[in-house]
Amino acid sequence: MKIAILTNHDIFTSTKEIDSVLSKISLINSSENKIDLIYINNGFKDSSLSVNMINQIFIYNKINDKNLLRSLSMVAIDYNENHNPDLFIISLKDSNDDFVPFLASKLSIESYLNCESFNYNYKTKRKTIIKPVYGGNVLGHYTLNNQAVISFSLDARRLVTKKTKSKSKIMFVDYTYDIPKDIKISKSFEIIESNGIKDAKFVIVCGYGVGSQENINLVKEYAKKVGAVVCGTKKVIDLGWLPMNLLIGSTGQLISPDLCLTIGVSGAAPLLNGIIKSKKIIAINKDKDARIFNYADYGITEDFKDVIFKEQTNEKQ
Amino acid sequence: MKIISCIKQVYDLDKVLENDWVVDETSKNIDISYANLIMNPYDETALELMLRMTDSSKELISEVVTIGNQKSEAILRKALAIGVNYATRINVKEQDTTTPFNIASLLHHQITSDNDIQLVLCGRQSDILNHGQTGQILAQKLGWSCFTNVFNIKYENNYFHISRLLNDGIEHIKTKEKAVITITQSPNMFLRMATLMNTMKAKQKPIKLIDLNETAKVKKNSLEEYKLDKLTIEKSNKECIFLTNDKEISLQLNELINNYLNKEAI
Numbered sequence: 001m002k003i004a005i006l007t008n009h010d011i012f013t014s015t016k017e018i019d020s021v022l023s024k025i026s027l028i029n030s031s032e033n034k035i036d037l038i039y040i041n042n043g044f045k046d047s048s049l050s051v052n053m054i055n056q057i058f059i060y061n062k063i064n065d066k067n068l069l070r071s072l073s074m075v076a077i078d079y080n081e082n083h084n085p086d087l088f089i090i091s092l093k094d095s096n097d098d099f100v101p102f103l104a105s106k107l108s109i110e111s112y113l114n115c116e117s118f119n120y121n122y123k124t125k126r127k128t129i130i131k132p133v134y135g136g137n138v139l140g141h142y143t144l145n146n147q148a149v150i151s152f153s154l155d156a157r158r159l160v161t162k163k164t165k166s167k168s169k170i171m172f173v174d175y176t177y178d179i180p181k182d183i184k185i186s187k188s189f190e191i192i193e194s195n196g197i198k199d200a201k202f203v204i205v206c207g208y209g210v211g212s213q214e215n216i217n218l219v220k221e222y223a224k225k226v227g228a229v230v231c232g233t234k235k236v237i238d239l240g241w242l243p244m245n246l247l248i249g250s251t252g253q254l255i256s257p258d259l260c261l262t263i264g265v266s267g268a269a270p271l272l273n274g275i276i277k278s279k280k281i282i283a284i285n286k287d288k289d290a291r292i293f294n295y296a297d298y299g300i301t302e303d304f305k306d307v308i309f310k311e312q313t314n315e316k317q
Numbered sequence: 318m319k320i321i322s323c324i325k326q327v328y329d330l331d332k333v334l335e336n337d338w339v340v341d342e343t344s345k346n347i348d349i350s351y352a353n354l355i356m357n358p359y360d361e362t363a364l365e366l367m368l369r370m371t372d373s374s375k376e377l378i379s380e381v382v383t384i385g386n387q388k389s390e391a392i393l394r395k396a397l398a399i400g401v402n403y404a405t406r407i408n409v410k411e412q413d414t415t416t417p418f419n420i421a422s423l424l425h426h427q428i429t430s431d432n433d434i435q436l437v438l439c440g441r442q443s444d445i446l447n448h449g450q451t452g453q454i455l456a457q458k459l460g461w462s463c464f465t466n467v468f469n470i471k472y473e474n475n476y477f478h479i480s481r482l483l484n485d486g487i488e489h490i491k492t493k494e495k496a497v498i499t500i501t502q503s504p505n506m507f508l509r510m511a512t513l514m515n516t517m518k519a520k521q522k523p524i525k526l527i528d529l530n531e532t533a534k535v536k537k538n539s540l541e542e543y544k545l546d547k548l549t550i551e552k553s554n555k556e557c558i559f560l561t562n563d564k565e566i567s568l569q570l571n572e573l574i575n576n577y578l579n580k581e582a583i
Contacts, residue, residue, distance in 0.1 A: 094483045097441075097465045097499075101417065101453035110416075110543055113449050128546070135330045135444040137338050138347060139551065143544040185462065186491040194485075202578055226574055240504035244468060244482050251441070251501065259577040268331065280577050282570070283557070291335050298573060299557040300566055307567050 001033040001120050004085040006076055008092050015051050021091050022053050024152045026119045038079055040071060047170040054168045062176045073103050078175045088149040096151040104149045114153040136250045136269035153254060192245050200229040201258045205248050208235040209264020209285060216241045222308045233271045249274040263304045267291030319378045319433040322367045323424060324360040326389040327444045328352040340548045356392045359440025361508040363500035367438055368400055370472045378402050384414055384423055390524055398511035398519035405525040416543050421454035437497045456497035468503035
């Protein structure tokens with residue numbers, strides 16, 4: 001079993017994204033398996049770099065193409081011709097959704113986005129992945145046909161990976177290709193201030209039940225006092241009550257804070273997928289039958305304003 | 318110049334009760350057929366974006382295309398009622414549309430038959446198998462640019478101004494080239510309502526039908542079906558402790574927060 005992980009994360013500074021990928025791979029009889037890392041970096045010369053669980057790091061150091069998707073796909077195709085991996089795993093900063101289908105289409109192999117895990121059974125030679133289906137309400141278990149390209153769901157969860165003693169072998173690759181002329185597209189980038197969700201210990205998730213933009217502002221004031229970060233469900237983002245980068249759920253951010261307080265959240269599956277790894281969940285919802293209470297450690301069935309305002313009054317007293 | 322919005326009819330999963338998420342051991346499937354059929358929410362956003370563009374420029378023509386049986390014409394009629402110019406249905410059996418490669422092949426066949434198409438909009442994913450790849454594969458097949466995670470598009474001075482959300486910010490793109498765009502959720506981008514009169518008129522408007530026989534040749538080159546072995550449902554085994562009025566609830570909440578964050582009293 002040969003796996004190739006293609007990344008453009010800065011592996012020289014941190015390997016947490018690679019660790020995230022590795023934590024989702026389950027390989028029976030792991031000594032029979034090889035995991036390679038493919039990376040594009042023109043200036044890198046140091047051969048002492050090592051990444052946990054990675055056998056070989058292929059550094060393509062002659063690529064000068066500014067088109068990210070094309071350069072990654074050309075590198076992947078070159079690697080594929082020389083090493084023929086059973087599985088490509090893609091871990092890119094922003095472009096997993098673009099690149100996974102793009103590469104799959106180029107190689108005519110199957111592809112899956114946002115997988116939960118990958119498993120290889122050495123005896124049966126079966127490669128399986130698990131990914132959310134039916135809007136995250138159900139898990140689909142797929143057997144991969146032959147070669148495949150997949151990505152895992154992005155998450156900010158704290159991860160534990162097995163430590164290996166062996167050192168990665170660095171392979172410099174001098175591959176180049178003729179760069180075709182690109183069509184003209186003008187691009188600009190607007191940086192959004194980091195919202196701190198990924199590292200927050202206490203997160204408050206607002207749902208549609210919060211009721212209005214004004215109430216969201218009240219929750220924000222409360223969050224300031226208790227040291228929490230406020231974010232929202234898809235409905236709250238759709239209504240424009242909070243900015244899009246504060247979306248929690250399958251299509252937003254997956255979080256694992258020490259404490260997650262949900263307010264007016266009913267408990268739709270995509271949202272639950274985003275908060276389910278929180279250490280403790282406290283839910284405030286007036287509807288006692290709301291689905292969120294099946295997943296919460298503590299429940300409050302009062303109006304959230306009564307609870308929060310009293311909290312503030314108590315504090316003053 | 319034409320913009321196409323690819324729309325899909327899906328079950329409204331919000332209407333499925335938690336206890337109804339049960340895998341039938343015989344069919345290895347989940348019966349949610351009682352849920353309403355609606356337009357995929359991401360496709361609704363894409364459709365509204367398309368209509369806002371065509372509202373702003375008379376040179377743009379709008380068209381919706383769907384793949385499915387006759388039932389799926391309901392969403393095409395809805396689109397016609399709110400102002401879309403043309404509607405097309407590609408008639409196939411349900412099992413022919415289980416992989417994004419097959420769907421992209423069918424759409425590719427349709428889009429290459431019309432040179433006027435400048436922009437193709439797709440929702441980022443639909444709610445059943447959640448592959449989320451049709452738009453990207455379609456772009457690759459067409460050899461067009463592909464922009465994902467787009468939440469806004471405007472058409473001004475012969476250029477499309479596209480805004481997409483990335484991890485650290487927003488990328489603004491200005492282009493007049495042909496492109497496939499996948500649409501994510503967008504603030505205040507709710508699909509407009511049709512008037513009763515326009516709904517009635519839409520029932521009389523023609524829907525172009527492309528039959529499977531015409532597209533069968535496309536499918537021969539598609540990837541074989543993805544092997545979905547089984548479906549499982551993870552049920553929560555948590556026992557929620559409800560805070561009662563024995564003690565002021567706000568104080569109890571305060572204590573819980575302090576306990577779990579190991580902080581001094583707030």
